[in-house]
Amino acid sequence: MKILKPLLTILLTGMLLSPLYAEKNSVVIGMQLEPPNLDPTGGAAAAIDEVVYSNVYEGLTRFRADGSVTPGLAKSWTVSEDGLVYTFKLQENVKFHNGNDFDASDVKFSIDRARDENSTNAQKGLFKSISSVDVVNSSVVKITLSNPNGGFIRNLAWGDAIILDPETVDSAASEPNGTGPFKFSKWIKGDRVELVKNNDYWGEAIYLEKASFKFISDPTAAFAALMAGDVDAFPVYPAPETLAQFEADPNFNVIVGSTEGETILSTNNKSEKLKDVRIRKAIAHAINRQAIVDGAMFGFGTPIGTHFAPHHPDYVDLTSQSNYDPEKSKALLSEAGASAGLTLSLKLPPPSYARRGGEIIASQLREVGIETKIENLEWAQWLEQVFKGKDYDLTIVSHTEPMDIGIYGNPNYYFQYDSQEFRNLMDALNLETNNQERSKILQNAQKLIADDYVNGYLFQLAKTGVANSKLIGLWENSPTQANDLTGVSWSN
Amino acid sequence: MKFPISFILGFFLSLIFFVITMISFFWVPYDVETLNIANRLKEPSFENLLGTDHFGRDIFSMIMIGGQTSLSVALIAVGLGLIFGVPLGLISASLRGSLIDDIIMRGNDLIFAFPSLVIAILITAVFGPSALNAIIAIGIFNIPVFARVTRGAAISIWTLDFISSARIAGKGSFRISLEHILPNILNLLIVQGSIQFSLGILAEAGLSYVGLGVQPPTPSWGRMLADSQTMISFAPNLALFPGITIILAVLGLNLLGDGTRDLIDPRSQDKIK
Numbered sequence: 005m006k007i008l009k010p011l012l013t014i015l016l017t018g019m020l021l022s023p024l025y026a027e028k029n030s031v032v033i034g035m036q037l038e039p040p041n042l043d044p045t046g047g048a049a050a051a052i053d054e055v056v057y058s059n060v061y062e063g064l065t066r067f068r069a070d071g072s073v074t075p076g077l078a079k080s081w082t083v084s085e086d087g088l089v090y091t092f093k094l095q096e097n098v099k100f101h102n103g104n105d106f107d108a109s110d111v112k113f114s115i116d117r118a119r120d121e122n123s124t125n126a127q128k129g130l131f132k133s134i135s136s137v138d139v140v141n142s143s144v145v146k147i148t149l150s151n152p153n154g155g156f157i158r159n160l161a162w163g164d165a166i167i168l169d170p171e172t173v174d175s176a177a178s179e180p181n182g183t184g185p186f187k188f189s190k191w192i193k194g195d196r197v198e199l200v201k202n203n204d205y206w207g208e209a210i211y212l213e214k215a216s217f218k219f220i221s222d223p224t225a226a227f228a229a230l231m232a233g234d235v236d237a238f239p240v241y242p243a244p245e246t247l248a249q250f251e252a253d254p255n256f257n258v259i260v261g262s263t264e265g266e267t268i269l270s271t272n273n274k275s276e277k278l279k280d281v282r283i284r285k286a287i288a289h290a291i292n293r294q295a296i297v298d299g300a301m302f303g304f305g306t307p308i309g310t311h312f313a314p315h316h317p318d319y320v321d322l323t324s325q326s327n328y329d330p331e332k333s334k335a336l337l338s339e340a341g342a343s344a345g346l347t348l349s350l351k352l353p354p355p356s357y358a359r360r361g362g363e364i365i366a367s368q369l370r371e372v373g374i375e376t377k378i379e380n381l382e383w384a385q386w387l388e389q390v391f392k393g394k395d396y397d398l399t400i401v402s403h404t405e406p407m408d409i410g411i412y413g414n415p416n417y418y419f420q421y422d423s424q425e426f427r428n429l430m431d432a433l434n435l436e437t438n439n440q441e442r443s444k445i446l447q448n449a450q451k452l453i454a455d456d457y458v459n460g461y462l463f464q465l466a467k468t469g470v471a472n473s474k475l476i477g478l479w480e481n482s483p484t485q486a487n488d489l490t491g492v493s494w495s496n
Numbered sequence: 497m498k499f500p501i502s503f504i505l506g507f508f509l510s511l512i513f514f515v516i517t518m519i520s521f522f523w524v525p526y527d528v529e530t531l532n533i534a535n536r537l538k539e540p541s542f543e544n545l546l547g548t549d550h551f552g553r554d555i556f557s558m559i560m561i562g563g564q565t566s567l568s569v570a571l572i573a574v575g576l577g578l579i580f581g582v583p584l585g586l587i588s589a590s591l592r593g594s595l596i597d598d599i600i601m602r603g604n605d606l607i608f609a610f611p612s613l614v615i616a617i618l619i620t621a622v623f624g625p626s627a628l629n630a631i632i633a634i635g636i637f638n639i640p641v642f643a644r645v646t647r648g649a650a651i652s653i654w655t656l657d658f659i660s661s662a663r664i665a666g667k668g669s670f671r672i673s674l675e676h677i678l679p680n681i682l683n684l685l686i687v688q689g690s691i692q693f694s695l696g697i698l699a700e701a702g703l704s705y706v707g708l709g710v711q712p713p714t715p716s717w718g719r720m721l722a723d724s725q726t727m728i729s730f731a732p733n734l735a736l737f738p739g740i741t742i743i744l745a746v747l748g749l750n751l752l753g754d755g756t757r758d759l760i761d762p763r764s765q766d767k768i769k
């Protein structure tokens with residue numbers, strides 16, 4: 005009996021300590037918004053891709069952390085001389101999570117479904133140039149375009165172009181069934197989505213056994229969750245004001261990268277008060293971008309002068325064209341006959357860049373004699389009133405889709421910019437395959453929208469993330485809306 | 497005459513609140529609608545008595561102007577309650593036991609049955625956030641409060657002998673209510689008014705906190721709290737000062753109401769002694 009007691013002590017101590025020594029192989033990722041569904045082909049919300057892109061679902065090609073596009077489910081491809089026929093050789097021995105085999109017919113199904121007239125795909129423009137998708141054999145797919153499209157391979161990397169299993173497509177919104185390294189496990193609405201490792205994954209094995217995405221909309225709660233260790237990383241952290249605190253703490257890494265989020269003062273170009281380009285120009289000159297970056301984002305963000313990401317090689321810096329010049333702004337207003345006073349509605353969605361930025365812009369516009377009526381809206385109201393209803397004068401929002409300058413070609417888009425010249429540029433861009441010519445067209449497009457002062461261009465949203473300092477492999481930048489966890493692991 | 501301590505304390509707290517708010521109509525240390533980003537998050541100092549917020553605005557000036565919002569919203573809301581609630585209560589009392597009395601009082605119960613702040617949120621969410629809608633939302637819930645207080649007090653007066661004399665003298669219910677009942681329940685209404693006033697301030701702060709009160713750039717105490725909560729770990733003065741202000745204003749008005757009741761009600765005065 006005497007020996008039993010110390011033995012028991014050792015045993016118990018060992019049991020208590022063992023979790024500390026066990027290698028950690030799960031991760032909890034914090035996100036501010038909960039996705040409305042989990043089907044990236046059936047919704048525009050960025051939160052969908054942020055959960056499933058490259059984790060659960062894969063496309064023929066995929067974005068990497070540095071923004072490059074690499075093969076995904078397509079092993080390799082060839083393009084015909086005239087740039088019209090793309091032949092994709094697919095990965096073999098790939099299975100969907102439910103056990104079904106992946107083959108060329110799934111590719112044809114998914115792409116035909118996305119480009120179908122009745123499709124609810126949020127980015128149908130990606131598939132516009134496709135004329136037909138043909139199955140050559142089970143591992144070769146031929147896609148024929150109606151006109152050459154230099155950006156086609158890139159288009160296929162979007163979350164909206166992922167490949168689904170035709171059998172489970174009806175339940176894709178709630179129970180995603182993809183080919184990725186993680187399997188969907190459960191979704192506790194209002195709280196979290198859980199993914200588990202797919203042991204039959206065709207590609208490179210991943211480190212993590214389990215990943216959860218926890219939805220915390222309140223910035224204060226996000227701060228507390230990180231501090232308490234309930235969340236291991238918050239890749240798009242909503243409270244930039246507290247980043248300095250995390251920076252000073254050795255337990256956390258602050259990851260500052262770039263995003264595709266052009267934050268703009270969206271302007272209703274068809275509004276009676278804003279039809280005149282001189283008024284829009286006056287607004288542009290009344291805005292002090294640096295004050296907004298400092299005041300709303302605590303210094304995180306890069307001022308922009310057009311709707312284009314500054315880290316993109318084709319970016320043209322046009323910030324000086326709409327520099328902060330209140331005197332010029334006043335002169336323009338009186339020239340346009342609006343010096344007597346102008347009252348504009350400013351409808352702000354919930355993110356802090358909009359709410360805080362809106363207060364700063366209201367104060368800056370008041371300096372030049374433009375009054376604004378601020379109205380704070382929830383996302384649902386914003387989508388209804390501003391995005392769909394176009395019932396607004398000004399709003400602030402970050403456009404986070406990559407390479408989305410094409411939205412200016414749609415006269416029915418919520419800022420209602422109607423320019424044949426711009427549409428001609430976009431048509432030319434879609435036909436052009438020469439890279440040099442493409443970048444020239446893109447630069448002209450940037451200049452055109454800056455010359456027309458379509459919107460007030462504020463700043464490029466910085467990706468300010470906070471992560472446990474032992475967690476490695478998270479994306480630094482956001483080439484697309486995603487939390488690709490395939491390369492994430494814990495260091496010791 | 498001995499003043500109860502709660503009355504003295506409440507009187508002075510309320511006085512400070514009124515005086516500061518009144519001053520703000522004519523003068524504040526700094527303009528609160530001009531942002532000065534370079535001067536943000538300053539600690540309290542002689543230049544900025546309570547420091548500056550994340551936009552470089554002077555917190556003391558914001559609290560002063562925020563007082564205007566609180567004062568006007570609460571005052572008008574209480575006014576609404578008095579204007580509609582008191583006549584309803586008087587009518588109910590004069591027709592006690594009748595169908596009309598029942599309809600009025602059950603209508604009151606109906607409004608009472610809803611949690612007031614939740615309905616206030618519903619009203620402002622439906623009609624859009626603005627000071628006016630906040631006033632209406634808070635005002636509606638003051639109506640049944642005053643109607644009940646008025647009815648209860650009025651009924652007890654109706655049974656008194658001098659009312660019977662007035663009856664015999666040929667006065668109708670309307671004149672009796674106006675000339676005899678109302679003056680005799682006025683002190684009660686004043687007490688209830690000051691308590692409702694403090695609740696109105698609290699409700700306005702609550703609505704602003706959830707973003708349904710006055711809209712920026714007009715400062716309001718509730719929104720100052722909401723805006724500063726992510727910064728509480730490194731700039732506690734941003735949340736602390738508006739928070740303390742709300743507490744003191746509400747406490748002051750409550751004490752004033754309680755104290756006034758003690759003062760005018762001889763029975764509770766005995767208790768104090």
